Amino acid sequence: MSARAHLGRRVWAFPDGDLPVPGDSEPHGHESLVLLNPNRAAAEVRLTVYFPGRAPERDLRVVVEAERVRCMRLDRPVGEEGFRIPYGQYALLVESQVPIIAQIGRMDVQQANLAYYTVMGFPVDGENGT
Amino acid sequence: MSARAHLGRRVWAFPDGDLPVPGDSEPHGHESLVLLNPNRAAAEVRLTVYFPGRAPERDLRVVVEAERVRCMRLDRPVGEEGFRIPYGQYALLVESQVPIIAQIGRMDVQQANLAYYTVMGFPVDGENGT
């Protein structure tokens, strides 16, 4: 379509993270962060993981190439730093100078039949003087 | 990343609340309110619970420490006032002077396999002259 500038937002928040138990067989329970970069420059993304009872883990680095989508399992080492998110409540902040669009999905297999859901991130940039 | 001001919004609305029956075993059916405070000051939050047929319950107090996420079960006493949300339809308004991000999850176990979903709150501050 018509030429356009940058599509997306620079800061995304996901308050409710909680890794489900993986279970014994496929499909394994998990959460995935999915980042779409529809722009013409690679996006260098920084993740911050928040917890209920300790200081956040900052600056986990992920790259999303130009005009690509990238899906990251959150139950595996995250970012170039290979940070392991522990079980229990956590939250995620996603920051990128190149605008992106961010979504999280969770699949739960703790019972005989899976349950899952998805949620678009909440874009917090461009507000309150950010 | 770069220094930033306050991330998040001050007023969040959740129209569709309805506590599921807890069931007899883990995981118990429930709804949870999850609040992320990515900012450097503690957030003093006030909750209002709305009902179909009576006046709202106001000013239930909850604190979310700076740079922490907090998950609250809504089937347990809510806020410092220990308000018990009754079964049936209710809605929630979340207000905080320090901006936060708010999300609700519901887990339903009334049948053999759980079903659940999540929803980001709708941010209503900064609109219509608020």
Add this chain to the structure above:
Amino acid sequence: MSARAHLGRRVWAFPDGDLPVPGDSEPHGHESLVLLNPNRAAAEVRLTVYFPGRAPERDLRVVVEAERVRCMRLDRPVGEEGFRIPYGQYALLVESQVPIIAQIGRMDVQQANLAYYTVMGFPVDGENGT
């Protein structure tokens, strides 16, 4: 908390409606529209139902009292006009002079275990010269 003006939005859109079969026992499959009116005046709401292959059904009237939440089953007669939404794809537009917040939930019981989800409406007022 502090006094505030009107909270919410005036026009909400729900593209993906499709009444599930009710099934033979409780809980029956259904979709529900939930409207929160946190303001001090009653909200006179108008619903428009869109279809894939015929003209929309307009001006179905619903009232949500001040500071109340109202849940409407969409598989039952809708509005004061008692319109029956037929099975199959439909969409919903919700309009109100008094701002409100709108959410839809769907429960599906066509198999042994229920599946359901929720979605916040998309607020379309205040954009594109509305």
Add this chain to the structure above:
Amino acid sequence: MSARAHLGRRVWAFPDGDLPVPGDSEPHGHESLVLLNPNRAAAEVRLTVYFPGRAPERDLRVVVEAERVRCMRLDRPVGEEGFRIPYGQYALLVESQVPIIAQIGRMDVQQANLAYYTVMGFPVDGENGT
């Protein structure tokens, strides 16, 4: 209600697409894109499909008539070009000169009981100089 201009947005993003296996019987697992056009002109829509490891597929054409809703199965040939989305991660960008509202639903039947969810698209027009 009162006359209004154009309702909706011109560009919508869906980062997390992944066609579920269809399964052997009804209801077959699938993803559907649902577009509501509440305006008085037909919407000529262009879809772009993004992938993790190759260039995007662009300019798939779809029309949504004025004041109609249209549901498209994403496991069937998409657009007038009849593009087949392959299994695996993909993302979708939806562009239309006439504003619309876009939502995606997924139904998964890989186990005995279905699981499904829905997500409103993220509207990316009107931001960052688009």
